Amino acid sequence: MENLLNEVKFDDKGIVVAVAQDYITNEVLMVAYMNKESLEITLNEKRACYYSRSRQSLWRKGETSGHWQNLKGLYYDCDADAILMKVEQIGNACHTGAYSCFFNKVFEDNVTDQAILNRLYNQIIDRRDN
Amino acid sequence: MENLLNEVKFDDKGIVVAVAQDYITNEVLMVAYMNKESLEITLNEKRACYYSRSRQSLWRKGETSGHWQNLKGLYYDCDADAILMKVEQIGNACHTGAYSCFFNKVFEDNVTDQAILNRLYNQIIDRRDN
Numbered sequence: 711m712e713n714l715l716n717e718v719k720f721d722d723k724g725i726v727v728a729v730a731q732d733y734i735t736n737e738v739l740m741v742a743y744m745n746k747e748s749l750e751i752t753l754n755e756k757r758a759c760y761y762s763r764s765r766q767s768l769w770r771k772g773e774t775s776g777h778w779q780n781l782k783g784l785y786y787d788c789d790a791d792a793i794l795m796k797v798e799q800i801g802n803a804c805h806t807g808a809y810s811c812f813f814n815k816v817f818e819d820n821v822t823d824q825a826i827l828n829r830l831y832n833q834i835i836d837r838r839d840n
Numbered sequence: 841m842e843n844l845l846n847e848v849k850f851d852d853k854g855i856v857v858a859v860a861q862d863y864i865t866n867e868v869l870m871v872a873y874m875n876k877e878s879l880e881i882t883l884n885e886k887r888a889c890y891y892s893r894s895r896q897s898l899w900r901k902g903e904t905s906g907h908w909q910n911l912k913g914l915y916y917d918c919d920a921d922a923i924l925m926k927v928e929q930i931g932n933a934c935h936t937g938a939y940s941c942f943f944n945k946v947f948e949d950n951v952t953d954q955a956i957l958n959r960l961y962n963q964i965i966d967r968r969d970n
Contacts, residue, residue, distance in 0.1 A: 738861060741917060788941045817911065
């Protein structure tokens with residue numbers, strides 16, 4: 711763990727951006743921030759703990775709402791300045807009551823179910839064969 | 841578009857964080873940043889354009905590598921300070937040659953294929969019935 715904490719590049723305010731996604735569907739649930747301590751807590755307690763920039767304090771997600779994010783995976787990116795978590799979301803991620811915070815749609819292309827099924831089919835065949 | 845550009849909350853440096861995910865598998869590919877101009881270009885050209893904080897310039901992803909991200913969806917979150925894109929990734933997202941930038945694994949719980957299949961099955965039944 712000490713290695714990881716030294717590896718991750720916290721910015722000049724001591725924080726790093728963190729993305730949470732549903733561990734089964736991969737839906738992106740929210741984007742928030744972590745400092746070193748919250749990252750440590752997340753890994754120790756196996757539940758997402760963020761750092762609230764507005765309140766300038768640790769934010770154990772779910773502590774007041776019960777909407778915990780149980781940790782299923784944690785990754786960082788190639789230049790170590792972004793964290794990705796796969797979580798089991800209890801209840802909803804968003805304080806508005808939405809499952810994901812990203813409910814504001816600006817643009818969406820027409821992706822047909824057929825295209826998705828074709829892609830899934832090819833992936834399954836690929837996994838079977840490789 | 842003018843509405844959106846006024847809606848999104850760019851920070852004191854004029855940038856906002858942006859997450860790109862594969863439009864079919866929902867795999868998170870990368871996290872980068874946009875300024876107002878790059879968001880406008882992304883929506884106009886239907887390809888991800890970021891703002892490089894290190895180079896302090898527009899970054900049309902794929903311009904030199906050919907690894908374009910064709911825009912399939914664009915969303916912003918409940919407090920309008922994060923952008924989410926669904927993209928068709930041409931080639932790889934990461935400059936290391938990896939498909940996703942998040943290849944550094946810190947922790948991963950053992951999620952069985954059976955659990956995933958159960959969840960998928962329930963979703964399909966749910967979509968059929970609702």
